[in-house]
Amino acid sequence: MKSIEYLKNFYEEKYNSIDFDQLSSHNKREIQLYRKYWKLICKKTKRNHINHLDLGCGIGTKTYAIKQFVLKSTGVDLSEVVISKAKRMFEESGIIFKADDAFKIDLEYDLITAFGFSLFNEKDIDIYTKHVFHFLDVNLSEDKGMFVLGSFTDFSGKGEESWYLHTKSELECFKKIIEASTNYKVTFVFPHRKIGNYIGFGIYNFMAEVYKALKKRKNYFIVISNG
Numbered sequence: 001m002k003s004i005e006y007l008k009n010f011y012e013e014k015y016n017s018i019d020f021d022q023l024s025s026h027n028k029r030e031i032q033l034y035r036k037y038w039k040l041i042c043k044k045t046k047r048n049h050i051n052h053l054d055l056g057c058g059i060g061t062k063t064y065a066i067k068q069f070v071l072k073s074t075g076v077d078l079s080e081v082v083i084s085k086a087k088r089m090f091e092e093s094g095i096i097f098k099a100d101d102a103f104k105i106d107l108e109y110d111l112i113t114a115f116g117f118s119l120f121n122e123k124d125i126d127i128y129t130k131h132v133f134h135f136l137d138v139n140l141s142e143d144k145g146m147f148v149l150g151s152f153t154d155f156s157g158k159g160e161e162s163w164y165l166h167t168k169s170e171l172e173c174f175k176k177i178i179e180a181s182t183n184y185k186v187t188f189v190f191p192h193r194k195i196g197n198y199i200g201f202g203i204y205n206f207m208a209e210v211y212k213a214l215k216k217r218k219n220y221f222i223v224i225s226n227g
């Protein structure tokens with residue numbers, strides 16, 4: 001497991017080398033994409049979330065995409081560099097951006113998201129679930145809370161050096177552990193398996209999603225909620 005110190009240095013260096021001004025068209029596409037994913041994720045739950053926390057928010061594009069569906073959003077990231085850029089980029093949004101270790105946040109939220117969050121880039125399911133339990137126990141309001149984790153995989157169990165690609169049985173094991181120890185239900189949302197991922201968002205979206213569906217690595221979301 002990589003230490004917080006290591007992750008902080010790693011991401012500070014990475015973010016220092018990115019020209020964020022060049023990212024605006026990429027950002028626009030990502031915002032549209034995540035709003036679409038959000039509609040697919042929330043189709044069944046029909047919840048109105050009020051207070052949202054985004055763990056490891058990075059530049060805040062996905063935090064901003066979700067902000068449209070909630071009253072209040074907070075993005076937290078270890079990197080001071082990226083948080084100062086996020087504050088500037090999404091100045092008008094009302095999102096609170098904080099440079100801090102997510103483990104130090106002690107407030108409760110009714111929606112927590114974590115998209116590509118480094119602490120869930122973990123092969124060992126016991127360590128992975130331990131991290132998830134921390135946020136369920138400390139930060140998620142139990143009665144109506146929802147926790148959404150976003151990642152990608154080809155189910156190969158490879159990629160330990162960069163992004164670990166969980167296997168089907170590891171994901172099932174994760175679900176079993178969470179459901180056996182809490183009242184939450186765990187569902188997996190694979191956007192490429194849903195018709196709504198392709199239709200109603202224009203021809204560019206359709207072509208891009210068909211292309212992605214043909215590739216091995218798939219985006220997916222783990223939704224932890226109690227109904």
Ligand SMILES: C[S@@+](CC[C@H](N)C(=O)[O-])C[C@H]1O[C@@H](n2cnc3c(N)ncnc32)[C@H](O)[C@@H]1O
Nearest residue numbers: 007011056057058077078079101102115116118
């Ligand atoms: C792969 S990036 C994802 C960024 C963003 N969520 C996205 O999808 O574009 C992982 C982020 O997690 C942050 N991170 C890692 N460990 C963290 C921690 N303990 N507390 C807060 N942020 C953390 C890193 O600084 C980095 O910005």
